[in-house]
Amino acid sequence: MGRRAGAVTVSLDVWHLDISEFLEMQTENGDARRKAYDVFPQLVVSDEFMRRVAADAQWTLVDPYEVRTRLGIELASTWGEEFESAYHQIEASLDDSITLYKRVNARLLFKQVMRTQLETGMPYLWFKDTANRANPNQHEGYIPGGNLCQESWSNVKPGEEAHTCNLLSINLANLEDEQRSEICHISVRILDNTIELTSPPFTASATHNAKYRTIGVGCMGLADWLAKRHLTYTRLQEISDLFEDIGYYCTAASMELAKERGAYLAFAGSEWSKGNLIGAKPPTWFKQHATQSERFLQLSEDIKQHGIRNSHITAIAPNTSSSLVQGCTASVLPVYSKFFYEKWAKGSVPIAPPYIRDRLWFYAENKTLDQKKIVKAIATIQQWIDTGISMELLFNLNAGVYFPDEPERCLSAVDLFETLILAWELGCKAIYYIRTVQKDSFKESNEQCVACAN
Amino acid sequence: MYQPRQSLMPINPVFNPRGNDDTANRLIWFGETTNLMQLNDVRYSWTVSLYRQMRENFWVPEKIDITQDVTDYVNLTPGERRAFDGILSYLTFLDSVQTCNVPHIKNSVTAPEVALCMAEQISQEAMHNQSYQYIIETVVPSDRRTQVYDFWRSDRVLKQRCEFIAGLYQKYVDNPTPENYFISLLADYLLEGLYFYNGFIFFYNLSSRMLMSGSADIFRMINRDELSHVRLYQKLIPEAMQVFPHSREQIYEMFALAVEHECKWTGHIVGDDILGITANSTEHYTKYLANTRLKAIGLEPLFGEAIYKKSPYTHLERFSDTKKEANTKANFFEASVTSYVMSSSIEGWDDF
DSSP: OOOOOOOEEEEEETTBTTHHHHHGGGOSSSOGGGOOTTEEEEEEEOHHHHHHHHHTOEEEEEOHHHIIIIIOOOGGGOOHHHHHHHHHHHHHTBTTTBOSEEEEEHHHHHHHHHHHHHHHSOOEEEEHHHHHHTOTTGGGOOOOOOOTTSSOOOOOBTTTBOOOOOEEEEETTTOOGGGHHHHHHHHHHHHHHHHHHSOOSSHHHHHHHHHHOOOEEEEEOHHHHHHHTTOOTTOHHHHHHHHHHHHHHHHHHHHHHHHHHOOOTTOTTSTGGGTOBGGGBOHHHHHHHOTTHHHHHHHHHHHHHHOOSOSOOBOBOOOHHHHHHHTSOOTTSOOSOSSEEEEETTEEEEEOOTTHHHHGGGOOOGGGSOHHHHHHHHHHHHTTOSSOBOOOEEEEOSTTSSOTTOTTOOOBHHHHHHHHHHHHHTTOOEEOOEEEEOOOOOOOSSSSSOSOOO | OOOOSSSSOOOOOSOOTTOBOOGGGOOSBSOBOOOOOOSSSOSOTHHHHHHHHHHHTOOOGGGSOOHHHHHHHHHSOHHHHHHHHHHHHHHHHHHHHHHHHHHHHHTTBOOHHHHHHHHHHHHHHHHHHHHHHHHHHHHSOHHHHHHHHHHHHHSHHHHHHHHHHHHHHHHHHHSOOHHHHHHHHHHHHHIIIIITHHHHHHHHHHHHTTSSHHHHHHHHHHHHHHHHHHHHHHHHHHHHHHHSOOOHHHHHHHHHHHHHHHHHHHHHHTTTOSTTOOHHHHHHHHHHHHHHHHHHTTOOOSOOSGGGGSOTTHHHHHHHOOSSSOOEEEOTTTSOOOOOOOGGGSBOTTOO
16 A cells, blocks of 8 residues: 555643643634644543543643642543542642642533534544553553554553554455454464564654564454344344454464563563453453353463463554455444445545445445444444454434434434443443534425435 | 516615514515514524525635645646636636625515525635635646636636626626516526536546545535525525516526536536546536526426436536535545534534
8 A cells, every 4th residue: 555644643631721722723713823634633531531521510620730740740641540539639729739720511521522523523532541441561651542543552651662553454354254263363473573574663663562562453344244144233242252252362372472482571560461361351351251251261371371472462443445455344333335435635436345236235324323333333342352443433414314203303412422421331442533424404395306416 | 476666676775673574574575674684583494404504514725635636736637737727717706706796686685584695605605715716826836826817817718608607797786677686696596506517527527536636625615515505596596486577488598598608618628638528428417407407496497308317427426425425435544524514513512
């Protein structure tokens, strides 16, 4: 595919005093010098914030510099309980040692985020606590934010260690069930080799690669895989079984590689070394949730004994371009439309999914699907993926799309709200783009759409 | 049919506290308006959704990345480049003349809700001019820009075309009779519904061949706006046919002439030189469009042959994706996503 023009994501924690300005970075109105149309903003969101959004409670925006100098707290580097106790301490110090702050309603702030997403597709939402709880390298630091595609991340240290994406995607459209194990093993080996065979563009990247060996085996063509088997996105058990296999085989492959090549440098003290598996979950979790739980218990023991080659092993990328080359649907999302144009910098390419001729009715179009179904499917997959999944959500703003019994009814703001909240509740780690199908509410006077030839 | 007592179109007073805007008394023309705009109390309820949609479509050209077009422009064939420049100049003229003329039409509109839609239309036409300028100043090399801006009057064929279009408007301004008002209104409909589209098709055609995609994105947005204007006139013309002196023959004549002029101009600037467009397909498309626009105002098609029931450019129309079908999915990292609307397009923000 050659090289693509660079792009950058900028993240801000949701408690930052500048959050409002940050959200306005891509809107149409206001002074152009305060805009940045070519960066991709992400909001780093904590559980405490989401709880207050759900509870319609107050939220405090603070200045990290003042918090650091007055209270000695480096708020950005905290997450989970440590964040919550620091945050409560800050809130108890308002008007006392903390003077730069603003009290806002958490729900109203979240609505502002949603409005920005509806108008511009961003910011991405990256759930900091969910991602850090699943971090196998908690002994070495924390994860401050997600990458540009919101599926791959790990510890970083500014100027010293930079997370590096080493990714590939398995094409599920062509994958036979009996090939799963072999393909997963080969994929992990390819990516581990890639770390040796490529030259990172800067030192911090090389240091990170050497220390953590983060890779991400992903998947594309889930929509094809399902259609081929006459399944839909609501068949969560089948989806879960597929990704249980992929998660298991890839993790096992990295353990096998460790026998041959040694564990990653920071393995000692990691969650892996304690016998915790995918997403730092304890073996008991796998005993309860895995269809084939015995193999996970064995794997846990093997990793404790032999180590693991890569600290992060699976991540599901959007791969819109590589899926085009492969001729399958992109990533693990439903097909956008049964026939559509994919627009690139150089033009547009007509796309139809590979099995459309024989499986037309099993390709549900994302543009008319209730996105809560997508959230549930992604959350199911996420259980077996140790890093993240690029989850786009697509909301159709037109009447009569989602509520067949009520042809006049449009999606309302609360439907979007519930979908986003559900994603957080079910353990999705990030929400990538919010896409919309533009509203066209004008009723033609004639029986059909003759008014609009174009 | 209403027989106006005065021989000239009345212009609305600016301040008119004695006007009667009761919905029962309200008329699009020849009413007694106070000019007060409020959308709660309207007689023409279609204006509410139309106006809202126009507002929700708000966009600014600066957000769309057209840097790749600068390179593409150099690689266009001489014919493509000439057409690119010429069509831009023509469209600039069209939106300029609309910005200037619609206020004249609006001055006699006595339903405030309709006037509101026209005010929004005027604002959008002005913004479209700014968009053309954004393209010209970015893509066209500086030594050619003046030529592009001036092409509408330096090119003989285009100048004639502009004279015809603006002439119908000017006729009403010079002699503001109800008859001329109707002609001016119908000319507006022809402009919004017929004259833009061969130009749009040219840009979609280039983009479908991986050329000038940023410009095509801007045209998608403009196209989306223009469709709302078409809809405005599709509502106004049937009303006007109840009110103003006119004849069917006159309407058909104007449509026939419009098609003839449009084909002549497109033949001149695009002709057979562009891959994917021929003089035949231009004629086919223009006649198809004319039929469609006639049908939308309740009239029989002008071109009866079966082929004119279908557009020759369905592949490009799908590509333009200006409505709700969601035919195009853009990659955020590479292209502008043009389907976004203002968040006011979704309701219920205060319900939770």
